[in-house]
Structures are given as C-alpha cells and as structure tokens.
Amino acid sequence: MLAAGDPQWGIVGVTQRSATVARQLAPQDGLFTVAERGEGAAPARVVSSIVEAVSGRDNPELVVERIGAAATKIVTLTITEKGYRFNPQTRTLDLDDPETSADLEGRPPRTAVGQIARGLQRRAPAGAGPITVVSCDNLPGNGELTGILVRNFAAALPAGEGDELLAWIDRNATFPSTMVDRMVPATTDADLAAVERELGLRDEAAVVAEPFKQWVIEDNFAAGRPRWEDAGALFTTDVAAWESAKLRLLNASHSMLAYLGLAAGKETISDAVGVDAFRTACRRMMLDEALPSIALPAGLDGEQYCEEVLRRFANSALGHTTAKVGSDGSQKIGLRLLPTIRGTIDAGREPRWVSLAVASWMHHVTTTLETDLNDPLAQELQAALPTTQSADTVVPALLGFRSVFDPDLAEHSRFRELLLHWYRILETDGPDGLGNEINHV
C-alpha cells in the first residue's frame, strides 16, 4: 500500500512470547527485508510498514493500549494454533488454561485473546469506534473462531463488565476469516549472511519466503481497510472453501512430509518431497482422499493445485525444515488430517494414505525425547505412551489421547488397522521398508 502511494496505514507489530523480533526491529526503525528464494524470486525488498515493534511479553499493557486506541482500525493475528488456547472439539476458549484464567482475574493480559478482549474493553469508554480483528492462522473458520473466543473471554468476566463488553462487540467488532498462503521458514544465520551480501547492509530482522503468495479475505471490515486487492489479495464471501482446500491439501501434505522426512533423517521439506515414495504417498493422499472429500472454491482446479503444492515443496532454496513444519503436531493433526479420514470413511472408502500421515506423527511422538518434542502437549503425550513401545501398544495408547482423537474415530476398526499396518512398517523396516510398501501399493 505504501508503494502504491497510500500512506495512511502502518503496522504496530507485537511479539508474544519472546522479545527477539521486537529487539531486532527497534534499532532499524522497523525496517526489514523480504528475500524471496527459488524460481521466479524477485529482488530483495526493504519493507517500511512497521511503525512500532512491541514485546507483548514485556509490555502487555502497551498492547492493550494500542488495541484500544482510536487510530487502530484492524488487529491481525499470526500466533500459531496453540496461541488460541481453545478446545478444538468444542471450539470454545479453554477457561481452565492457567494463563487465560490469570488474564480473566485482571492482570495485564498475556494471552492473545485476553489482550484483544481487554483492548476492545478500552475502546468503549474512549469512544474509539469500531474495529476489525483478522486471524491469519491456519485454522478452519479462523475469523468466526476468534470472535467466539473473544466473546467467551468477555462472558467469563464478572457479569456487569462482561455484558457491557459483549454488547459493545456485537455493535462494533467484526471478525472476517482469511486464508493466508506463503511458505515462510524461520530465518537462519545463513539467510542473514546471504541478505547482507545482497543488500550490502546487515539486517537482523530479514525474512525469507517463497515467491508464491496468496491472501483470501472475507470482506467484512468494520472501520475501513487498505485496498489490499491492489496488491493481489482476493476478497470473497467464500473463504471457508479456500481454507479447507489449503488446510487439507497443502498443510496436510506438509505435515505428512514433515513426519515421513523426520523418520528418514531428512532435514528439509524439499529433501523429503525429493524421496519418490514420499512424494507418491503425498500425491495419492491429496488426489484419492482429500480432494474427493472437500468442496473446492469456484474456479480452482484441484489437480493442478495439488501438483503446484508438490512443486512449491520442492523449492530447495527455501530451507523449510521438517522440524518446524512438524512442530505442534497435537494442534495440527485434528485440523489437517482427521477431517479427511472422517470424510473418506463416510464416503465408504479407505483412508489409506492419510492414515500413513497420522501413523508417522505417532512414530515421531514415540521416537522423540520429551525434551525434544516441540509440542505444547509434549508432557501429556509422553505420559500417554506405554512403557513397552510397539505398534500394538503405541497406536491404541495415542488413539486414546482425547485432545486429538474423538472416541468415534479412535474406535473405528479399519482406521486402527491402517495405523497399525503403517506403524509396524515404520517400526520394523524403517523408511526404506516404507518406500517399498508405498511403491508396491
């Protein structure tokens, strides 16, 4: 927007749990480089849209103040799935979460939902006017969900306070859904050194990304918005179809490749997709199981989309690690893989390939030490594992993990058999045996 000559918008960036990015941006006046990597990459570009960088961990009160300010018209969130602190089965705020309860008790809020609710509460008496809250996370119905969670927070406040806030939200706040697609790995020291060579300047906050980018947004803004369509964003009334296409084709395959890749000692997604058998399994999961169980957005060619996803994963200049994509599995499996399992079973077909993805996640949980398992439920997952570990003990134990599997799915006999089948191969023959089996099927 700035490049197009509209100078009225700027971004206050908030980091949540670590001050690192705020600390990197502050001495460089919020400027940072976006360096595209891979075929068709544009030259490095310095972006100047961040006008202030705040550490939410160190200064939660300032975050509330900024959300409460009349000048703020839009709040966007990219805080990962776990940042929402919700129960995925009921899609409600987890009020037993210690951080959420502490925010409800009135401390300067440290959870994202608490910060938004308290910020909105600030707007009412100040006459700061309406506001739009936009989730950009990989969650189905992310806008609707965010609205529910903020309202759950308000409803859990003492009666007078909560009712007033709920009524204000209904009149003044909107929560459009979005689908954001661009692979952006964590920046490494080698990335910073490469950007320094390209720019002739040291940028501690540089970001690397693939050339592809897509942002689909529900056009429901309460207080105006930049003309993002001029920069390629798509405004639509049907974000849900885009979201499920992305989550169940791209993100599902990403997770599958991450866990298969981790089992085979592959460091990056491009290394994992380079294994013929893994690429075949991924393609079969998308084409045979995910595609038939979703309603695609109008005009999207499903098969072409799947091939493009595989091509994007093969971008070896990106260095997207299997460890990062495979993190937080307990938060992602239920959104990316299980809906395809249910859809395939409901249609009377076998969820063969998608079960391989779930079995490789189980294998990852079992073969990773608790301290190395990057998952907010690492302790609970490890506690659920049996002492003697084999397919026959691990699969039922993890199927009983209620934060991920509901009883219906956990009891489904064919799903269980498929998990046992794939887990046994991973356990006894490793990735090579898996390759033979995949090629054989």
Ligand SMILES: NC(=O)c1ccc[n+]([C@@H]2O[C@H](COP(=O)([O-])OP(=O)(O)OC[C@H]3O[C@@H](n4cnc5c(N)ncnc54)[C@H](O)[C@@H]3O)[C@@H](O)[C@H]2O)c1
């Ligand atoms: N990186 C990508 O390729 C990409 C692409 C599209 C969408 N997304 C979405 O954006 C999210 C963030 O991706 P990223 O690559 O920036 O991840 P990241 O791990 O680099 O950053 C995550 C951010 O979330 C915050 N966070 C983590 N746990 C939190 C919690 N419990 N409460 C509040 N905040 C918390 C962190 O402080 C950090 O600021 C993803 O989970 C995904 O939903 C990412």
Ligand SMILES: O=P(O)(O)OC[C@@H](O)[C@@H](O)[C@H](O)[C@H](O)CO
């Ligand atoms: O960011 P996460 O942790 O939700 O998931 C990891 C990746 O699958 C994801 O970030 C993709 O790179 C992204 O969704 C592509 O648009």
